[in-house]
Amino acid sequence: MKLVAIDLDGTLLHKDKKISEENARAIREAQSHGITVSICTGRAVSDVLHLLEEAGLTCPVIGANGAVIVEGNNTVCAFPLLKEEAYSVLQEMEKEHVFYHLHTNQGIYTPTYGEQGIMAEIQGLQKMDETIDSEQLWQRAQGYLQQYGQQHIASFTSIWNEELIVYKLLPFSYSLDKLARIEQKARQFASIFVTSSSTNNLEINHKEANKGNGLQAMADHLSIPYEHTVAIGDNLNDLPMMKVAGTSIAMGNALNEIKAYCDFTTLPHDMHGVAHAIRTVILKQAM
Incomplete structure (x- = not known):
C-alpha cells in the first residue's frame, strides 16, 4: 500500500471538526513507512490546508470532491464546472x-x-x-x-x-x-x-470531478498503481474513490451501503477510526 486517500467529515475529523492527535500520529506513522497520505474531501483546498496546519501535518489534497488536486504549491489537475x-x-x-x-x-x-x-x-x-x-x-x-x-x-x-x-x-x-x-x-x-x-x-x-478521478489523478502523478491505493470514507460521495482503490475501508459510522461495498470496516470517526485502520490494516499489509 503506497497511497491512502482519506475523507474528512465523518471520517478523519472528530466530533469537534478537528483532526485528533491520535489520527495525526497514525498518519505520521504511515508517512514514516513511505506511504503517501492524501486528504480526499468535498471541502475547499484552503480549508483542508488550514486543518492540516492545525494538526501539524503536510499532505497532498484532493479537494472540492475531486475538482482540484494539489500537491504542495502545484495544482496537479482540475475538473472545473462550465x-x-x-x-x-x-x-x-x-x-x-x-x-x-x-x-x-x-x-x-x-x-x-x-x-x-x-x-x-x-x-x-x-x-x-x-x-x-x-x-x-x-x-x-x-x-x-x-x-x-x-x-x-x-x-x-x-x-x-x-x-x-x-x-x-x-x-x-x-x-x-x-x-x-x-x-x-x-x-x-x-x-x-x-x-x-x-x-x-x-x-x-x-461530471469528471469526483473522488475516484481525483484519486486516479493523484496516483498517476505519483506513479503509484491503483491496486496499491487505499480509500477510507463514510458517505456516498466516497464511493467513486472506493471503486478505484485497491483496498477500501468504511468507517464504523458509514452508511450501510458503504460498509457493504468495502473490504474492511474500522471504528467510528469519534473513536479515531482512521488511526485504527492505519495500524490494523494499512501498516500490517505494508510490512
Whole structure:
C-alpha cells in the first residue's frame, strides 16, 4: 500500500471538526513507512490546508470532491464546472434563497443572507412541528457557516469575472423541496454530476470531478498503481474513490451501503477510526 486517500467529515475529523492527535500520529506513522497520505474531501483546498496546519501535518489534497488536486504549491489537475452552467445553477440557488458554498480558484464564497436564511428555515420547521430540536439543527449548520476562509457576498454576480474558475457548488438547506428543485436544475446539464454528503446538502461538480478521478489523478502523478491505493470514507460521495482503490475501508459510522461495498470496516470517526485502520490494516499489509 503506497497511497491512502482519506475523507474528512465523518471520517478523519472528530466530533469537534478537528483532526485528533491520535489520527495525526497514525498518519505520521504511515508517512514514516513511505506511504503517501492524501486528504480526499468535498471541502475547499484552503480549508483542508488550514486543518492540516492545525494538526501539524503536510499532505497532498484532493479537494472540492475531486475538482482540484494539489500537491504542495502545484495544482496537479482540475475538473472545473462550465461557467455558463454554474451561473444558471447559482441563479436557481439564490432564487431559492438557500445558503451555499461557491468553491473557486479565488476562494470560497457564501451569501450574506446565510445565517438569517438558515434560521428562517429552522423557524419554519418549528411551526410545523414543535418537537423539533432547533438548537440541534442550528449546531448542525455551524459546520457550513463556520468553514475556514469563507468570503461573504451579496450575490455571486458581484465576483463573476473572466478569471474566475468554479470548482464546486454546495447548497445547504433544511428544505428538501428547495434542494430538489436545485438538483432538478443542475441535472438539466449533461456535464454536471450531483451527489450528496448529507441529507441537507447537494454537491454539484463537473461530471469528471469526483473522488475516484481525483484519486486516479493523484496516483498517476505519483506513479503509484491503483491496486496499491487505499480509500477510507463514510458517505456516498466516497464511493467513486472506493471503486478505484485497491483496498477500501468504511468507517464504523458509514452508511450501510458503504460498509457493504468495502473490504474492511474500522471504528467510528469519534473513536479515531482512521488511526485504527492505519495500524490494523494499512501498516500490517505494508510490512
